[in-house]
Structure formats: structure tokens, C-alpha cells
Amino acid sequence: MDRKQLTRLVLASAAAGVAVLAMPSVVFAQETARAASLLPANGLGWLGGAIGAGLAIMGGAAGIGRIGGSAVESMARQPAAAGQISTAMIITAAMIEGATLFAVVVGMMAVLKA
Numbered sequence: 001m002d003r004k005q006l007t008r009l010v011l012a013s014a015a016a017g018v019a020v021l022a023m024p025s026v027v028f029a030q031e032t033a034r035a036a037s038l039l040p041a042n043g044l045g046w047l048g049g050a051i052g053a054g055l056a057i058m059g060g061a062a063g064i065g066r067i068g069g070s071a072v073e074s075m076a077r078q079p080a081a082a083g084q085i086s087t088a089m090i091i092t093a094a095m096i097e098g099a100t101l102f103a104v105v106v107g108m109m110a111v112l113k114a
Contacts, residue, residue: 049107053103
């Protein structure tokens with residue numbers, strides 16, 4: 001790169017930086033267009049809460065499914081320990097269910113508050 005190209009690059013970068021720094025004043029000067037927006041004012045809160053609740057349910061279902069599958073596999077390998085395995089499975093599934101229910105309640109509170 002020679003000196004002339006370097007000077008052009010620096011000037012172009014400086015012009016781009018000034019343009020970026022000037023943009024917030026233009027954006028904040030505009031009036032809000034409520035009819036043109038995709039979501040209402042609190043729509044992102046609703047969307048976030050609904051997505052969070054759905055992800056919590058899917059995660060809890062996947063966790064309980066893995067616990068159930070592993071417990072059945074363990075009982076097939078060691079039938080003598082089936083009672084202990086099923087007890088541990090039920091306790092662990094209940095804890096996952098409680099955490100999932102808490103996450104769904106938090107998500108629904110975000111939906112209802114927004």
C-alpha cells in the first residue's frame with residue numbers, strides 16, 4: 001500500500017466513523033411510528049416469556065425422558081436393584097418437574113407483566 005491509498009483509507013474510515021456517530025441523533029429525532037412496528041410496545045416481553053416457557057418445557061421433557069430411559073435400561077441390566085432405581089428415578093424426575101414448573105411460572109409472569 002502506498003501513501004496515497006493509505007490516506008484514502010484513513011479518510012474513508014474517519015468519514016464512516018463520523019457517520020456512525022451522527023446516526024443516533026437522527027434516530028432519536030424521529031417520531032415513533034406505532035402502526036408500522038411489527039410488535040406492540042410490550043410484544044417482545046410476551047414473545048420472550050412465551051419462548052422461555054416453551055424452552056423450559058422442552059428441556060424438562062428431554063431430561064425426564066433421559067431419566068426414564070436410563071432407569072429402564074438399568075433395571076433391565078440389574079433386575080434386583082429395580083426398586084432402588086425406580087425410587088431414585090421418581091425423586092429425580094420430581095425435582096426436574098419442579099424446576100420446569102418454576103421456569104414456566106417465571107415465563108408466564110414475564111408474559112403477564114409485559
